[in-house]
Amino acid sequence: MEFHHISVLLDETVNGLVTDPAGTYVDCTLGGGGHSHRIAELLQSEGRIIGIDQDADAVEAAAERLKDVRCRVDIVHDNFRHLERILREQEAVQLDGVLFDLGVSSHQLDVAERGFSYMQDAPLDMRMDPDASLSAYDVVNTYEEQELFRIFKEYGEERWAKRIAEFIAAARGTRPIRTTGELVDIVCRAVPKKVRRAAGGHPAKRVFQAIRIEVNDELGILEKSFRTAVAHLKPGGRIAIITFHSLEDRIAKQTLKELSKGCVCPPEIPVCVCHHEAELRLLGRPLRADAEELSRNTRAKSAKLRIAEKLPRKEELTC
Ligand SMILES: C[S@@+](CC[C@H](N)C(=O)[O-])C[C@H]1O[C@@H](n2cnc3c(N)ncnc32)[C@H](O)[C@@H]1O
Numbered sequence: 170m171e172f173h174h175i176s177v178l179l180d181e182t183v184n185g186l187v188t189d190p191a192g193t194y195v196d197c198t199l200g201g202g203g204h205s206h207r208i209a210e211l212l213q214s215e216g217r218i219i220g221i222d223q224d225a226d227a228v229e230a231a232a233e234r235l236k237d238v239r240c241r242v243d244i245v246h247d248n249f250r251h252l253e254r255i256l257r258e259q260e261a262v263q264l265d266g267v268l269f270d271l272g273v274s275s276h277q278l279d280v281a282e283r284g285f286s287y288m289q290d291a292p293l294d295m296r297m298d299p300d301a302s303l304s305a306y307d308v309v310n311t312y313e314e315q316e317l318f319r320i321f322k323e324y325g326e327e328r329w330a331k332r333i334a335e336f337i338a339a340a341r342g343t344r345p346i347r348t349t350g351e352l353v354d355i356v357c358r359a360v361p362k363k364v365r366r367a368a369g370g371h372p373a374k375r376v377f378q379a380i381r382i383e384v385n386d387e388l389g390i391l392e393k394s395f396r397t398a399v400a401h402l403k404p405g406g407r408i409a410i411i412t413f414h415s416l417e418d419r420i421a422k423q424t425l426k427e428l429s430k431g432c433v434c435p436p437e438i439p440v441c442v443c444h445h446e447a448e449l450r451l452l453g454r455p456l457r458a459d460a461e462e463l464s465r466n467t468r469a470k471s472a473k474l475r476i477a478e479k480l481p482r483k484e485e486l487t488c
Pocket residue numbers: 174175176177197198199200201202203204205221222223224227247248249250270271272273274275297390
């Protein structure tokens with residue numbers, strides 16, 4: 170199946186990220202290579218892109234997409250949670266820009282067998298890396314009811330989390346829940362009809378998001394990965410993060426905010442004793458897709474782009 174994905178906030182991201190046409194840029198979520206291709210258009214032959222994705226389909230599609238660009242391209246099939254090691258292996262210690270375009274690609278949602286979509290019946294899977302050991306089947310069939318409740322509540326912000334977890338536990342008591350279709354039926358039975366109609370959107374949307382986050386440990390790896398990326402930026406280098414739901418956006422916002430804090434002394438201390446330095450400067454407010462983009466790509470509706478720039482250390486400024 171052809172790899173289909175429309176890159177969100179493409180110009181805003183790439184124009185905000187690329188400052189040096191001969192620089193080194195890391196795309197931590199390569200997908201179909203859409204953002205990387207646009208970055209490559211701005212780079213000279215001395216420039217370099219390191220593209221990372223944990224999904225072999227994405228790696229293959231991006232390699233094809235990027236094969237004729239003029240800059241150097243290195244593609245790494247791995248999880249960006251290993252960014253520190255990947256950079257060491259790539260001998261790329263000092264970076265000009267790092268991009269995170271989080272979540273799943275449209276391709277992953279479109280291929281029914283990947284089991285990400287509540288719109289298509291398929292085996293319960295949802296692994297971005299098909300070699301990973303934990304799948305949606307394991308979560309749905311082996312997690313304690315209480316644990317399912319927690320996941321639906323925390324990762325799905327699902328109001329009916331308790332009832333849905335109860336219905337799942339009851340259903341799997343008879344036989345395992347094998348497919349996305351079976352799971353959708355159970356969720357639909359658990360959420361009262363009146364609420365389903367009033368809420369709008371698909372009743373299984375939040376449950377699927379929650380299970381996907383759990384299967385791929387999508388939130389647990391973010392803060393450390395962002396900090397690693399920032400630690401490797403040159404002064405003036407930039408980090409761009411695109412998020413698609415409030416949970417990952419909160420982590421992006423808080424991490425960037427903390428890294429852009431200077432003195433952290435308590436307010437009652439008249440002179441700074443902590444000597445804490447801000448590492449980043451936030452560049453403007455988060456950006457959202459405009460009406461034109463939304464008319465082409467509904468997936469951009471929830472997207473938020475945050476960009477920040479690495480500051481020089483104080484001693485670098487004075488010498
Ligand atoms: C939204 S898509 C990126 C699309 C890409 N920017 C483009 O324009 O074509 C997100 C991609 O990131 C990958 N991904 C998500 N989390 C990852 C992780 N922790 N490590 C590596 N890749 C990840 C997914 O497999 C998916 O291909």
